[in-house]
Every structure is written in structure tokens, then in C-alpha cells.
Amino acid sequence: MAFSSCAEREKKQIKSKPNIVFIMSDDHGYQAISAYNDQLIQTPNIDRIAKEGMLFTNASVTNSICAPSRAVILTGKHSHMNGKIDNLSAFDTTNVTFPQLLQKAGYQTAMFGKLHFGNNPKGFDEFKILPGQGSYYNPDFITNKGDTTVVGYVTDIITDLSIDWLDHRRDPEKPFLLMYLHKAPHRAWLPAQRYLQEFAGKTFPLPETLFDDYKRNTTGGVDISPYSLASQSAEMGIKKHMTLVYDNKIYTETLEDLGIKEPYMQSDPTERMNSEQRIAWKKTYDPINQAFKEAYPTMDDSTLTVWKYQRYLQDYLATIASVDENVGRLLDYLDKNQLSENTIVVYTSDQGFYLGEHGWFDKRFMYEESFKTPLLIKWPFKITPGITEDQMVQNLDFAQTFLEIAGVEAPKDMQGKSLVPILTGEDEHWDRDAVYYHYYEYPAEHSVKRHYGVATKEYKLIHFYYDIDQWELYDRINDPNELHNLYYDPAYSDVVEMMTTKLKEVRAKYKDSPENDQRFIESYNQKIENK
Structure with a gap:
């Protein structure tokens, strides 16, 4: 076929470039994805990405905390280079991000969900993002057309917004970048109504290190403390630092009846709920409170720790059930609309998370459960389905990967490596033997x-x-x-x-x-x- 002009040829080339769907949850530990570990929860829809593509077993982050991780992903630069070292300050928008470069190269770009930057994203034709951490129920959104509140559950809403954009405002003549970013399963783990009852009664296996004493220096005869001082001083222990009210959903009046004083992080998880949502919530948590009131007087420290762990996992995993369900909705949409064959789909988290290992919740450490992040990628006709890959990759690598896929030259100051050689089975060209944190x-x-x-x-x-x-x-x-x-x-x-x-x-x-x-x-x- 002859092209009538250079412009028509360029248009044809742009249209044939792969679409990119980047799915990221917040604080989703790899232990809670059944493709990695099926002891806690089944995640068949997230697993689909691995079955149709590649499962990375050695993916990690450069800085295990929410906003800095996102800055690394967007810029392809370590925290000390992009300036976003913590959650306190706004992102420096003089940084060039990969969505800006894709947009300039002809991609239509959209972002829906949690950014947590302190400012709005650059390089997007459309965005609807949660302010700060955002809310699980009836959340507010910041948009490039003004702020709004949407009634419903946040994971469902973010998916609705993403599919609505794909269905009604996507330009079929352009390749697209969709950043589909979930709030869940971030603390304080408020499940959707439909999963409240299902998970509230479940019991989960205890981690081997739930009662870790943080003694590490047990060899060599060196005159030092036997303890890891950093581990010992961290304040993320399920036993001591996980709150009954904010984290475990025990009512303040229940604590008052039991004479328990917990002066910090007092909040009402139902404050944004409507009457229907609140009724469903109470139907689940009233019995939990009653059972706790009856059991607490006989609990010792170990029993209370186990109880708090189970309560934590019940809510945390229930929020993941919604994420998995909604990932399935998006994947189904791509399949039904003949978009899957020319779309690369990535599922990851902004970091790992402790699910009771070492007695902890949260992240931040370079220790394994926090440092390692889930990564599943499918790319039809490029990735051989069902492959497991143990190369050392990081969130630092996403920017250059997406730019190479789109045929866009990466800026010289980006510090990652494109994953394309690994994805296409040419990992003999991959020479990284160490990663930095x-x-x-x-x-x-x-x-x-x-x-x-x-x-x-x-x-x-x-x-x-x-x-x-x-x-x-x-x-x-x-x-x-x-x-x-x-x-x-x-x-x-x-x-x-x-x-x-x-x-x-x-x-x-x-x-x-x-x-x-x-x-x-x-x-x-x-x-x-x-x-």
C-alpha cells in the first residue's frame, strides 16, 4: 500500500505502537498474590497476567515508601536524583517524566487513582486522582477540570473511571498510556461491603517470625549487641504499635468498657459512609467487637498479638479481593474490545509490605518483605506465556522500558535499564548483578x-x-x-x-x-x- 504523505505514514506508525496499561496497588505484598504464594488469598485475575506473560521473582524497589517510589517510577531516577526522598514535600515538577515524553511522542495519556505527590501530574491528557491518601468510601477526586466526590467504593470507582475513559474518550487513532493506580490495600484497610462477611471469619497461618526477638548478631564472638538496633527500635509491631481502633476496627466505646486507653489514632472508619454502607459495616463489626469484649480479659500478650494479626489480615486481604476483582474487569474489557493483542499490561505495587513477618506491618526497611515488590507483565507475541524470571529488576526500570517500547529515546540522566531484553527472551544482554537501595x-x-x-x-x-x-x-x-x-x-x-x-x-x-x-x-x- 502506498502512503499519500509523510504525515499519513507517521500516523500509521503511531497507531501501531503498543498501548501501555500500568496497574499499581499501594502496599500490596507479594505474599498476598497467589501467583507467588497461595496460602493467604487467591488472586486469579492478577495471576492471569503471569499466566499470559511473565512473573518476576526478584523485583525490588529503590526506596520502600509510597510517594518516593512513585517518583522513581515516573522519572527513572533514584530518590537522591529526583529529589523526592520522603512523603513530606511536593514532587519537583522540573523533573521530566516518561508520561510527558510519551505524550509528546503521540500517546494519549490518562491517570486514575492514587498519586500521593502533593501536586498534580504532568504529561496527562486526563487525570482523576485522590487527594493525599484518599478515602476508601465515597472518595474525593482532584481532576484537571475541578474537584469532585464520587459515591461508592474507591477500588470500584477507580476501575469505573478507567474503563469509562477507555470506552468514551480514548482516541482509537492513537496508542495510549493508562496509569490505573489503586489506593488499596493501604492502611487502614477498609473492605468493600461485599467482602466484609467473607473475610471476617477467616483464619490465616502465622508467619514463622511473628514473635521475632530481633537477635541477629549471634556469631563471631564480637563484642557488640546481639540485637539489630534498627529492627528493635522500629515502631511497626503488630503487638505494640498496631492500634485496636484505627487498625483493628474496635469501637472506642468497646475500649472504654474494657478500660483500655489508646490515645492515638482514634478515628471513625464510617465517617464518610452513607447509611446503607454504615449498616453493612456494623453488621460485620458489631459481632467482632462483642467477641473481643468477651475474650480480652483472658488474653495474654501472645494471644492478643495473634488476635490483632488475624484481624489485620482479614481486612487487608479483603481489600485485595476487590483489587483482584477489578483487575479482572479491566482485563476483560481489553479482551472484549480487541485491545489486548497490542497492549502491554504491568501489575506491580509501590513496594512490598509486612504481613506479620518479624512481628511487623508497614514497609520502609530493605529487609525482604518490604524491599521485594510484585511484578507481573504480559505482552502478547513478545513475552512467552507462563515464564518465571529471576533477574534483578527494580521500579527504577519502568520508565526506560516504556520509552523503548514506544520507540522514544530515554533522557541521558535516567538511571534504570529497559526490561525489553528480558521480556523478549534476550536476557543474555542483561548484565545487572546488584541493585541499590x-x-x-x-x-x-x-x-x-x-x-x-x-x-x-x-x-x-x-x-x-x-x-x-x-x-x-x-x-x-x-x-x-x-x-x-x-x-x-x-x-x-x-x-x-x-x-x-x-x-x-x-x-x-x-x-x-x-x-x-x-x-x-x-x-x-x-x-x-x-x-
Whole structure:
């Protein structure tokens, strides 16, 4: 067929470029996806992406906290390079993001759901985003046409908005980028009405390390504390720091009847609900409160910890059930509208999450459950279905991956690597043997110490700094629960030397330094003072 003009040829090329659907949930631990682990929940729709594509078992984040992770994804640069090191300050919009570049290259772009940046996204033809953390029920949205409130459950609404855009405002002559971003399963884990009863009565297996004592330095005869000081001082323990009211949905009047004083994080989860939603809520949580009132007087610390863990998992996993259901809705839409064959679909989370491991909830640490993130990608005719991949990849790599898929040159200052060689079965060209991590938000909620580190497939070296100076080395193959700090063990002196050298190399490669550490300490402390 002859083209009548250069413009027509260019239009044909743009139309044939792959569509991109980027699905991200918030705080979705890989342990709660049945493609990784089927002990807690079945997620058949999310699993579909792996069955039709690739499941990554060694994907990780560069900074395990919400807004900084999103900044890394959009910019393809580490936190110290894009400036978004914490959740406090707004994103620096002088950064160039991959959606801006795709939009400039002819992609139609849309974002729906949770951004959590402190400002609006650039590079999108249309967006509807939650303000800050957003609400599970009847949420407010910020749009490029004004703010609005939508009645319903947030996970359903975000999907409705995404499908509505695909159905009514997508230009079929253009490739598209859809960023479909869920609030769930972020704390405080409010399930949809239809899943309240189903999950409230379930019991889940206890993690091996639920009652971790944080003793790590048990070898080598070195005169140091036997404890991991960073682990010991973190404030994310299910036993001590998970709240009965905010997290476990026990009513304040129940605590008053039992004489329990819990002065922090008092909130009413039903405050945004309408009468129908509130009735369904009470139908589930009234019996839970009554049962707790009867059982509490006989609970010891261990029994209470287990009870809080079960309550946590019931609500957390119920929110994931809604995510999985709605991912299925979107995948079905793509199939029914003949969009799947030319669309790459990515499912991930902004980081991992603790589901009772080491007695914790939340994230932030470079330890495995927080550092490792789920990643499932399907791309028809490019990815062989059903493949499991253990290459070391990070959220740092998404920007360059999407740009290469779209045929757009990546800016020189992006620091990731395109995943296209892995996706297309040419991973012999993939030469990464280590990844870098750096966490900054301290002192802050959950009191996780500042730290940076390097991980290979075999080992992980972490340096905690600022108000402590402690090193930890873990054998990722033989000690997957990370219970034995080998840094002070003479038998591992060669490994310590090798990993220390590798850490220096990745710090230099990604342009991080002690000067950066000090600069961000000073700027963060100033933000805390001004808050």
C-alpha cells in the first residue's frame, strides 16, 4: 500500500505502537498474590497476567515508601536524583517524566487513582486522582477540570473511571498510556461491603517470625549487641504499635468498657459512609467487637498479638479481593474490545509490605518483605506465556522500558535499564548483578532508621546510619527470613569485603555519596521543624 504523505505514514506508525496499561496497588505484598504464594488469598485475575506473560521473582524497589517510589517510577531516577526522598514535600515538577515524553511522542495519556505527590501530574491528557491518601468510601477526586466526590467504593470507582475513559474518550487513532493506580490495600484497610462477611471469619497461618526477638548478631564472638538496633527500635509491631481502633476496627466505646486507653489514632472508619454502607459495616463489626469484649480479659500478650494479626489480615486481604476483582474487569474489557493483542499490561505495587513477618506491618526497611515488590507483565507475541524470571529488576526500570517500547529515546540522566531484553527472551544482554537501595524518612512515623544497601541474588549488605552506625549482611539463599547477621562473622570476611566493594561501586554508579546523605539529613530536619 502506498502512503499519500509523510504525515499519513507517521500516523500509521503511531497507531501501531503498543498501548501501555500500568496497574499499581499501594502496599500490596507479594505474599498476598497467589501467583507467588497461595496460602493467604487467591488472586486469579492478577495471576492471569503471569499466566499470559511473565512473573518476576526478584523485583525490588529503590526506596520502600509510597510517594518516593512513585517518583522513581515516573522519572527513572533514584530518590537522591529526583529529589523526592520522603512523603513530606511536593514532587519537583522540573523533573521530566516518561508520561510527558510519551505524550509528546503521540500517546494519549490518562491517570486514575492514587498519586500521593502533593501536586498534580504532568504529561496527562486526563487525570482523576485522590487527594493525599484518599478515602476508601465515597472518595474525593482532584481532576484537571475541578474537584469532585464520587459515591461508592474507591477500588470500584477507580476501575469505573478507567474503563469509562477507555470506552468514551480514548482516541482509537492513537496508542495510549493508562496509569490505573489503586489506593488499596493501604492502611487502614477498609473492605468493600461485599467482602466484609467473607473475610471476617477467616483464619490465616502465622508467619514463622511473628514473635521475632530481633537477635541477629549471634556469631563471631564480637563484642557488640546481639540485637539489630534498627529492627528493635522500629515502631511497626503488630503487638505494640498496631492500634485496636484505627487498625483493628474496635469501637472506642468497646475500649472504654474494657478500660483500655489508646490515645492515638482514634478515628471513625464510617465517617464518610452513607447509611446503607454504615449498616453493612456494623453488621460485620458489631459481632467482632462483642467477641473481643468477651475474650480480652483472658488474653495474654501472645494471644492478643495473634488476635490483632488475624484481624489485620482479614481486612487487608479483603481489600485485595476487590483489587483482584477489578483487575479482572479491566482485563476483560481489553479482551472484549480487541485491545489486548497490542497492549502491554504491568501489575506491580509501590513496594512490598509486612504481613506479620518479624512481628511487623508497614514497609520502609530493605529487609525482604518490604524491599521485594510484585511484578507481573504480559505482552502478547513478545513475552512467552507462563515464564518465571529471576533477574534483578527494580521500579527504577519502568520508565526506560516504556520509552523503548514506544520507540522514544530515554533522557541521558535516567538511571534504570529497559526490561525489553528480558521480556523478549534476550536476557543474555542483561548484565545487572546488584541493585541499590536508600531509605531516608527518619525520624518519622514507624521510626525506621536511615539506611542504604546493596543486594545481589546471594547476599544483602545494609548500612544503618545517622543516629546509629550498624552494618548487617544476610545470606539471601540460606537465610531467607534474614535472622542471622553475618557481617561480624569471620567466616564471611571475604563476602563482607566483596559486598562492601560492590556497595561503593553502586553508590558511585548512581551518584550517591556521604555528601548527599548529609544534605538530605539537613533538609529533612528543616522540613520537620517547619511542619
